[in-house]
Amino acid sequence: MVLSSSCTVDLWQTDMGVIVCRLYKAVYSFLVIGLASEAAHATLDYRVMREQGFTGTYQPMVNKSPAEN
16 A cells, blocks of 8 residues: 555655655645545535524624623
């Protein structure tokens, strides 16, 4: 498996093979980061939509500063 092996000339036999190995690892890393980011975005979007309530309904903002409590 490419992800668990090192990108060395001994294993990949040419400099081009080493470049391909490094590019594959970079693409895989960006894929994992992108999927994690998308999952975080979907979670945040769901939480905001759930807290928003009904669309078009006025909900006054509450001042939550500790000085006024």
